Amino acid sequence: MSALILEEGASVVVVDDDPLDARTWxxxxxxxxxxxxxxTEFDPTLDADAFLAQLSGRYDALVCDHILSGRGAVRFTGAELVSKANRLTRSPxxxxxxxxxxxTDQTGSIRRWREGIPAVVDKSELSDSVIDALSYTIDELSGKVSRERRAFTTPIEVLDVVTESEVPAAKVIVVGWRIATSVWMxxxxxxxxxxxxxxNLPGRWLEADVNCHAKEASExxxxxxxxxxxxxEGWLEE
Structure with missing residues (x-):
């Protein structure tokens, strides 16, 4: 893939259901x-794919809040929109x-789409980090993948599952990440x-490609x- 460049004067759209927050960003x-x-306003009939289609060709980059439903009905989260934008086949x-x-617990709904989200910026700490995050994202989309985002195959042990929650999850041990620390998947x-x-999942072992050099479980x-x-038998015993 040829390198993507966000030149001075490029058009960036900020998507946020809060107009004040959107202007701040x-x-x-x-x-x-x-x-x-x-x-800051959304057509409740549009899903993430249809919304992205409306942005196609109009903007060079996207910055999006995760929770968009505070002021009306929205059929997607920011995590889904960002992931799909970065993974558009023809022109990300x-x-x-x-x-x-x-x-917070909302991290679960971000985790579902994390593979397509190179960078998450903490909204509570407004700073120029959004510019660094855009550069980081563009590097990855151009093929320059950071160590923390490279995935390799590792065993995963399923300890438990929780289905009665907004985002059903499995409590797992990712052997190649931190073998003594459980995470939610x-x-x-x-x-x-x-x-x-x-x-039927608790007690089962999986294999998956995971970015095991990630610093935090949320990544x-x-x-x-x-x-x-x-x-x-006994392969983990000392």
Whole structure:
């Protein structure tokens, strides 16, 4: 893939259901030499793909808040929109997610789309970090993937599942990340990949490609999930 470049004067759209917040996020973009516009109202009939189609060809980059439903009906989250923008097949739209829920339960709905989100900026700490996040994203879309975002195959042990929550999840050990620390992994991709029901997952071993050099659990993503072959008895015992 040829390198993507966000030149001075490029057009960046800020998507946020709060008009004041949206305008606030335009300031570092304008200071960096970009042309910034905002979208704060949404057509409730549009899903993420249709919304992205409306942006196609109009903007060079996207900055989007995660929770967009505070002021009306929206059929998608910012995480879904950003992930799909970055993974557009013909011409990716470099996109950065902003969120005030980075360390809350809403992280679960971000985690579902994390593979397509190179950078998340904490909304509660407004700064020029959004410019750095755009550069980081553009580097990855151009093929310059950071160490923290490179994935390799690792075993995953399913400890438990929680289905009665906004975002069903599995409590797992990612061996290649931190073998002594459990993390929460989106449940739906596991069920879809293995064909197993949620109640049959605890105690099972999986394999998946995971970015095991990630610094925080919230940065982990999972792809190519499969059931692992039976492991030798006692292989984790000292």
């Amino acid at each position: 335009t300031h570092p973009l304008v200071d960096a030499g970009f042309h910034a516009e905002t979208i 739209l470099p996109a950065v997610l902003i969120s005030s829920h980075v360390q 989106p449940l739906q991709p596991i069920v879809a990949a293995t064909g197993l029901s949620a109640e 982990l993503f999972y792809r190519n999930i499969v059931l692992a072959p039976d492991l030798p």
